[in-house]
Amino acid sequence: MSVLVLVLSVGAACCLGFGFVLQQAAARRAPMSDFLSPRLLLDLMRVRSWLAGIGLMVCGMVLGALALGRGEVSVVEPLLATNLLFAMALSRRRTRQPLGRQGWAGLWLLAGGVAAFLLAGEPRGGDPVTDPLRHWVVIGGVVGLALLLTAAARHSRIGAAPALLAVAAGLLYGLQDALTRASGERLTEGGWDALVTAWQPYGVLVLGVTGLILVQSAFETGPLRMSLPALTAAQPLAGIACGIGFLGDRVRTDTGALAWEAAGLAAIVTGIVLLGLHPAMPAGPVGGRRTKDLQPR
Secondary structure, three states: OOHHHHHHHHHHHHHHHHHHHHHHHHHOOOOHHHOOOOHHHHHHOOOHHHHHHHHHHHHHHHHHHHHHHHOOHHHHHHHHOOHHHHHHHHHHHHHOOOOHHHHHHHHHHHHHHHHHHHHHHOOEOOOOOOOHHHHHHHHHHHHHHHHHHHHHHHOOOOOOHHHHHHHHHHHHHHHHHHHHHHHHHHHHHHHHHHHHOOOHHHHHHHHHHHHHHHHHHHHHHOOHHHHHHHHHHHHHHHHHHHHHHHOOOEOOOOHHHHHHHHHHHHHHHHHHHHHHOOOOOOOOOOOOOOOOOOOOO
């Protein structure tokens, strides 16, 4: 892993983490009638703090795309998961809550899990999988699971909806990262003609908009601590699965390496949950929702 990929990935995580906090602060005030509707984005565009959060998120996505163009998905995705550390830093500054045992445990588990997975797995690039059936099985599995979770969120109680929508969005964002990498490879190998005639860049746009609607709906229906951990945990898992599934990424598969890789991923998820449930994370509305129209702030 090059230093440039590390810097780009951590920079992307920083922008994403800060951006998510600003977005949720605005989205939780949106009217419930906008739930899972593109109208939600139109309403939120009137809120300056949300636009600032989106700006940071776009910067994070650009930096992430640059990292994906220079490194394997299986390397970049775990590093992007550290966005929760930056979200925690901003939330802690706002709430002035100390980290405590839970915060420190989550921090070390997340950081240690990322290090364990990268050191044990030694992710490296390989030849992309040429079997189209394998491509579509992996893509269809990720999209299908996201659709099932979204349908379950639509018909579930409000308390479960944020986590379900966040997992669905995380799955789509992980797939989006994989298709971003594939688009970059097409641009490098065949130039702009090869890129604009391929379906992958358009898939990136569709997944990005769909994921954004799901994320904002998750932020709208519950506190950040209910949605951000699920989003942050699902994205790297989906991205790694896609990287290995059809991009040709390789990791070590001997018994010892697999054990450490599994332990690293488990530590990442556990650390994410601990940080996401920390009191420093905004609790948002409890027991009810604001349904009045958004006012510019």
